Amino acid sequence: MTIDTRTKGTLTLLLCVSAFTLPWTVGALLLLSTFLLPLLSSAFRPISDRSRRAFRRFSLYAAVLAGVLILLNSILLREGTALFTFLGIPLFDGGFLFGVKTATRLLLLSFSLLHFFLSTPIRIIASELQQTRIPPQIILSLLLALHFIDRLPARIERIFAAQEARGAPIRSSFFRRVKSFFTILTPLILTSISESIDRGIALELRGFHSGVRLLDAPPSTRSSVILSRAFLTLSLLLILWRIIRWVLL
């Protein structure tokens, strides 16, 4: 199935909105369907080996995080009856259900976004945003933020390698790695912000201004316009429905 970036973007928006507006059972079904998306359409397949690796790694972390979330809720929210005991600690069904609901919502949100960003080159996102008449400066800020996220793992690895070269046992254990990560977090963010500013300056030095088209985007087809408008309308209706329900109840 051929799906263009605009349709993909609005579908992602709809899935994100669904995560917080529809019942969690529907959310769970939608979560399962996000895993089918790459099988149904090449538009949702990762664009590179790096993206594929990132998806696998993220899936693993997400599964661990969901497990921890459900476990903690089952232990801490002492509602309903005890389902079973884990290392001598009782797990309650009320907390378990709340954990499953929360994990489902978070996973649907994160996997929808992940599928979109791992299957869409930054330049295509830029050209599509440009077509929506968003000012180039805002698009550029978004791109710089995406660029920062893109380069973050490589930058962390480089700092870790430099620390290791100086004899610091960074990778000796999981906890040391986590501790080291927090130590480098502040300088990492500050240097990245500084680099983003420099990138902005470099673009200004190349004559970038508000009238410049970043990229030439292919014209949208009629079907993609209809589909993307439908997804956008559905998203807005879901938000509206949620607000009305919240006000009335």
Next chain:
Amino acid sequence: MGLVVEIRNLVYQYSPHLPNALGGISFNVLPNTCCAILGPTGAGKSTILQAISGILRSHHRQGKAEGVIRIGDVIHQPIPDKSQFPNVGYVLQEPEVHISGLFETVAEEITFTLRTLDVPPTLHADRVRRITDALGLGHLLHRNPTHLSGGETQRVALATILVAEPPILLLDEPTTSLDIHGQMRLYEYLRKIKQTTTLLIAETNIDLALFVADYLVVLEGGQIVFNGTKAEFIQRIADFSSILAATEWHDILKSIANPRTRAEKRLASVLAK
């Protein structure tokens, strides 16, 4: 053709709590000549280039400037308040920031500059080919610009600016990421474009600066301690040994007396002239 750059009594202070980064400096760079700005770290080399390019004013709003900068026939008092591109091309010290990350090939990255200038698309391929041939980038045209070596990134960064054919080119330590062959190649190229471009180069590599510069300005603590021709600089070369790196001076004096490498022989022949 290159344009004149004239700086008169330029004073710049980044913030009221800091001492002046530039303390009333004046110098001229004539069209189609090259001026090398030398000095230790923090002397104010980059500040001068940023002031001329226009980004100093636009990115340091709290900074205070006095003086005059003339670029061609346009007088900016005290300094330009926006980017002077394409009249002034400025290549920053960190070449990787010139790679936008928006494009998949080096050719597209360089072409983007032409798009910002509204150059007709029919001319893009020719302009890009000319600059990439001159900088030896022809084999990289279809490579991803974010996956290049330091030297290649430096040359692509330069190409993104030079493709606009700016009459004034500012280079902030352009040889930092280049090996000796890359440095010589770049300076050979700069000597060539000097025929049509005014060059200002902030450089710590003194022997390379001498290779291409007609005038030299030596800065220390935001003040000019030397402003003159290459010949005058060489006559007073010993006066600056305390300001600039001693090891470099030792190397320079040694290479003038007894040139061994290709670069040293070239330097000795340039200085002999």
